[in-house]
Amino acid sequence: MSSQRILREAFQNKLPLINRGTYLRTMSLDWVMEEFTKNAADERVQIISLGSGMDTRSFTMLKKYKNMTYHEIDFPESTRIKKLAITNNQQLSQIVNTKHVTVEINSAQGFQRVNCDLHTSNYHLYGRDLRQVEEYSTLLKDFDHKVPTLVLSECCLCYLPMEDNERLITKFREMSPDLLGFLIYEPMALGDNFGKTMKSNLQKGKGIKLPTFESLPDLDVRLSFLRDTCGFENIRLTDLSYVGGYSKPTNKGGWIEFKELYRISRLEWIDEVEEITLLLKHYCLCYGEYTNGVMKFEESDPKEYRWIKS
Amino acid sequence: MLNLDEYVDVLKGCTRGTGKTTNILSRTIVNIRQCKHIPEADVAELCSKVIEILIEEPNIQHVDTPVTICGDIHGQLHDLLTLLATGNECPETQYLFLGDFVDRGFYSLECFLLLIALKVRYPDRITLIRGNHELRQITTVYGFYDECVRKYGSVNVWRFCSEVFDYLSLGALVGGKGGVFCIHGGLSPDIDTIDQIRILDRKQEVPHEGGMCDLLWSDPDDVPGWAVLPRGAGFLFGENEVNQFLHTNDVSLIARAHQLVMEGYKEIFGEKLVTVWSAPNYCYRCGNVASVLTIDDNLQRNYKVFEAANQDITELPTKRSTNDYFV
Numbered sequence: 001m002s003s004q005r006i007l008r009e010a011f012q013n014k015l016p017l018i019n020r021g022t023y024l025r026t027m028s029l030d031w032v033m034e035e036f037t038k039n040a041a042d043e044r045v046q047i048i049s050l051g052s053g054m055d056t057r058s059f060t061m062l063k064k065y066k067n068m069t070y071h072e073i074d075f076p077e078s079t080r081i082k083k084l085a086i087t088n089n090q091q092l093s094q095i096v097n098t099k100h101v102t103v104e105i106n107s108a109q110g111f112q113r114v115n116c117d118l119h120t121s122n123y124h125l126y127g128r129d130l131r132q133v134e135e136y137s138t139l140l141k142d143f144d145h146k147v148p149t150l151v152l153s154e155c156c157l158c159y160l161p162m163e164d165n166e167r168l169i170t171k172f173r174e175m176s177p178d179l180l181g182f183l184i185y186e187p188m189a190l191g192d193n194f195g196k197t198m199k200s201n202l203q204k205g206k207g208i209k210l211p212t213f214e215s216l217p218d219l220d221v222r223l224s225f226l227r228d229t230c231g232f233e234n235i236r237l238t239d240l241s242y243v244g245g246y247s248k249p250t251n252k253g254g255w256i257e258f259k260e261l262y263r264i265s266r267l268e269w270i271d272e273v274e275e276i277t278l279l280l281k282h283y284c285l286c287y288g289e290y291t292n293g294v295m296k297f298e299e300s301d302p303k304e305y306r307w308i309k310s
Numbered sequence: 311m312l313n314l315d316e317y318v319d320v321l322k323g324c325t326r327g328t329g330k331t332t333n334i335l336s337r338t339i340v341n342i343r344q345c346k347h348i349p350e351a352d353v354a355e356l357c358s359k360v361i362e363i364l365i366e367e368p369n370i371q372h373v374d375t376p377v378t379i380c381g382d383i384h385g386q387l388h389d390l391l392t393l394l395a396t397g398n399e400c401p402e403t404q405y406l407f408l409g410d411f412v413d414r415g416f417y418s419l420e421c422f423l424l425l426i427a428l429k430v431r432y433p434d435r436i437t438l439i440r441g442n443h444e445l446r447q448i449t450t451v452y453g454f455y456d457e458c459v460r461k462y463g464s465v466n467v468w469r470f471c472s473e474v475f476d477y478l479s480l481g482a483l484v485g486g487k488g489g490v491f492c493i494h495g496g497l498s499p500d501i502d503t504i505d506q507i508r509i510l511d512r513k514q515e516v517p518h519e520g521g522m523c524d525l526l527w528s529d530p531d532d533v534p535g536w537a538v539l540p541r542g543a544g545f546l547f548g549e550n551e552v553n554q555f556l557h558t559n560d561v562s563l564i565a566r567a568h569q570l571v572m573e574g575y576k577e578i579f580g581e582k583l584v585t586v587w588s589a590p591n592y593c594y595r596c597g598n599v600a601s602v603l604t605i606d607d608n609l610q611r612n613y614k615v616f617e618a619a620n621q622d623i624t625e626l627p628t629k630r631s632t633n634d635y636f637v
Contacts, residue, residue, distance in 0.1 A: 016451065018634055025636060155637055187635065193572065193597025198635060201595060208637060262538070269542040271413070271443065271452060273529065274570035275596060283636060 016268035017276045021283075023264065024244045025154075025185060026054065028255055028285055031306075032183050032295075033061065033150060039296045040148040043067050048143075048172075050130060053154025053185075055082065059095050062122055069122050070096075071143065076116035076127030083118045083125055096123035130156070131164055133171040145176040148294055150183055158186035158212045165212060169230050178291040182232065185285050186210075189217040194278050219309050222286055232288025234295055236307040241280035243306070246273065255306055335431050342424045345387060345417065350462055353423065357470040360426040363433050364477035369512050370504055371437050371482040377404045379484070379492060379603045381567030381575075381586035382441065383425075385415025385453065388619035389590050389600065390424065396616045397602045400428050401435035406482055408567040408586065409441020409494035409526070412471075413452035414593050419461060422471055440478035441494040441567065442526040442543075445516050476513050480525055483561070485609050491561045495568045497547045498524030499536045504559045518543060529569055530583055549579040556582060563611075565603060574601030574615045584611070591618035 014022075037045045048071045049058060058070045074082070084103060086092045093100040097120045105111050116127025124142045132139070143149075151172055157165050172180055187210065189195035195217070202208040216222045219237045226232045241247040245254030245261060256264070270276055289295055297310075338352055378397045383390050397403050411425055412418035428436050442448060449455045449472070458468035483504065484490040491504065500521040501507060510522050517523050527544025530552065531537070537546040552564060564583045571587040578585075590600035604612045 013451075013456075015634070018636075021636055187637070194595070195597075197591065197595055197597035202635065202637065206637075210637075265542040268451070269448070271448065271541065272570060272592075273541055275592065278570070278596060279635075 016270055017272075017279065019268060020244070020264070020270060020276060021240065021280060024240050024255075024280065025283070026057075028238075028240070028243045029054075029057070029152070029154065029183065029185060031255065032285070032287060033152070034065075035297075035301075036148070036150045036181055036183075036295055037065050037068060039294070039299075044069065044144075044147045046144060046147045046149040047071065048073070048140075048149060048151045050151065050153045050168075051156035051159075052078065052082065053152060053156065057154075058123065059092060063095050069124070069142075069144075069147070071124045071126065071140065073126045073128050073130055073140075075129065079116045079118070079125050079127035080111060080114045083116070084114065086118065086125075097121045098123075130168065131160065133164075133167050136171055136175065140175075143175060145179070148179045148181070149176050150181045153182070153184045153186070155186050157184060158210045159208075161211045162215050166229060173231070173290055176290075179294060180291075181287065181289040181294050182226075182230075183285075183287050185283065187213055187282050188219075188222070188284050189214045190282055191217050195282060198282065219284060222284060223309050226286060226288040230288065232290065233292040234297070235286070235288040235310060236297065237284060237286045237309040238307045239281050240283040240285065241277050242308055243285065244276075244280055246277040246280060332431075335427055339424065339427045339431065342387075342420050342427065343391060345420055347461070348419075348423060350467060353467050354470050356423060356426055356430065357474050359430045360474055361477050363429060364438075364474070364479070365513075367479050369480045369508050369510055371439070371479045372486070373404070373406055373437055373482045373484045373492075375485045375489075375605050375607045375609065377406050377437075377484055377605055379406045379408065379490075379565050379586055379605065381408050381588040381600075381602075382410035382570075382592075383407070383415075383421050384410055384443070384589045384592065385412055385418030385421050385457070386589050386592075386618075387415070387417035387420045387424070389588075389616075390421050392590075392616055392619045393588055393600070393602060396614050397604070401432040404435050406437045406484065406492060407439070408492060408565070409439050409478070410443045410567060411438075411441070412454040413443040413449055415453075415589070416457070418449075418454040418457050419467065419471070422474075426474060437482055438478055439481055439492065439494060440475060440512075440516075440526060442516070444475035444478060445526075446472045446475075447515070476515065478512075480507055480510065480512050480522065484565075484605050487560050488562050489609060490563045490565050490605055491555075491559065492565045493525050494566060495524070495526045495544055496528035496530055496564070496566055497545075497551055497555055498528060499545060499547075500524065502555070502558055504561075527568075530566075530578060530585075549582075552579050552583050562609065565605075570596060570598060572596070572598040574599045575603060575613050590616060 044067050046069050050073055052072045052074045058072060062068055062070055086096060087101050090100045118125040128139055216225055223237055226235050243255045245256060334352055338348060341348060411422045425438055429438055455468050459465060481493040484492060498521045516526055524544045529546055531546040533546045533548040535548060565586060567586055569585050570592055571585050574587055576585050586601060586603045588600045588602060592598055599615050599617050601613050601615045
């Protein structure tokens with residue numbers, strides 16, 4: 001999410017449907033990330049967040065997990081803002097083990113002069129164009145291929161053409177052939193009218209084009225892409241409607257305990273269940289890994305009720 | 311604080327009932343259709359007039375056939391105009407609107423004003439019942455409150471309209487015995503008979519639970535009895551509950567709105583319950599069609615499906631979060 005949007009939205013009431021969707025997205029991604037962290041055989045674990053996703057996720061995770069190193073790759077314009085936000089804030093700079101220094105920027109030139117990288121003992125922020133995968137080996141100099149690594153794409157890979165998706169995933173496989181997991185959260189078209197309208201609204205309203213939206217339109221196509229094209233194993237796929245308990249056959253709370261579901265349902269009334277179900281069905285959560293068994297799904301979740309396909 | 315009647319008097323500088331109403335009404339109806347600004351004083355007068363009519367109506371309105379039943383509108387004025395063109399204008403066609411006139415769309419106020427203006431003009435040719443969005447608490451979250459404040463710079467208009475909400479009927483019975491029971495949401499475990507609805511004290515903000523709340527919030531589903539609803543209010547009710555209710559009250563069909571149906575309408579439980587949805591491309595995002603249901607003198611059902619008037623979001627007045635996705 002861009003910094004501009006965060007700023008605008010911070011002052012605007014959001015619809016309950018958007019808040020609920022954000023809750024489900026956060027809760028489900030957190031669960032996979034935390035399981036990955038717990039299951040890592042080695043004591044240390046590495047997260048690589050493509051395009052930074054939900055911008056504050058790194059801070060909550062680093063605060064909680066001392067064995068975690070967090071890498072974020074985003075455009076230099078965005079990482080400069082993020083870096084300044086971190087170093088200007090005492091709590092954030094403490095979380096990422098850097099010095100709290102107040103830097104005032106008064107001009108566009110001053111902003112451009114800020115170094116777009118930040119490297120600390122547990123946190124690495126790279127101001128890079130993600131598509132320059134050939135340069136990853138030199139650019140991501142703090143990447144440790146001996147440490148279990150989870151690559152997180154939270155609405156990021158969906159912006160890249162399919163060839164870039166493949167190139168990027170393959171590159172990470174080269175860099176860490178046996179300790180790599182991939183977690184992807186993004187929208188998909190499902191080939192229905194909602195998907196068609198969504199594509200047109202995003203394009204006309206925001207100028208956004210999402211190549212994977214129609215190239216990887218549903219969980220079946222995604223399963224075969226992850227398995228056959230990318231060569232992932234231990235694959236799990238679900239959609240956010242299932243996570244939230246809106247889809248049958250679960251319909252019993254999804255990933256959320258009944259008590260918690262009852263609590264959040266009362267916080268904000270959802271006026272239209274069909275609409276939220278429809279919206280959430282168009283967002284998928286996909287996990288895949290190289291070297292089967294980095295993630296121990298059976299141990300962490302014996303019933304395996306979280307996934308639609310595996 | 312002035313009540314609504316006193317407020318109108320102050321704004322007009324005169325006492326009401328001077329015979330100008332018909333003029334104001336005709337002008338207002340034309341202006342609303344063109345989406346023009348309606349002066350606050352006219353809104354106040356319209357609200358006051360419609361309350362005079364609604365206050366006389368029972369909780370369950372008796373409606374004769376033939377009638378055209380409409381589901382949720384949600385502030386989609388251009389689609390409401392398409393609806394009236396599709397079903398033929400009021401008063402030629404008699405209409406029954408099942409609530410949810412406001413919220414979500416960008417023209418909630420215009421939709422509501424048009425419907426109450428028609429109600430004042432042709433009180434016997436249009437029936438309005440209350441939906442779960444005709445609630446102060448809901449309109450402050452889902453857009454109608456913000457829209458009124460944006461258009462008038464104060465909460466007055468929202469207050470007038472909210473007062474009207476409290477007087478709306480809760481349901482309708484079309485065609486008498488063996489006819490169609492019409493309600494916004496559905497059934498309630500607290501309510502077995504239509505007579506129990508008739509004795510409710512409806513003139514209030516809808517409570518968070520209980521019979522009146524359930525009528526506006528519940529959904530039918532494949533459940534064995536009553537189940538908790540993921541919306542946060544109301545219940546899920548199954549086929550047995552519907553059969554029981556139809557039998558006890560000697561009606562043949564429940565017609566309700568409240569749930570988005572991609573095809574515009576959906577009959578379930580052996581065609582004993584129908585959901586009618588009248589907001590095409592709901593929220594400018596869902597890609598659905600809409601419908602109205604006409605019940606003729608023989609209680610036969612005839613559905614008319616219609617599409618959205620304006621599919622292009624760049625023509626909408628604001629880019630508010632209605633169109634937000636997670637990207």
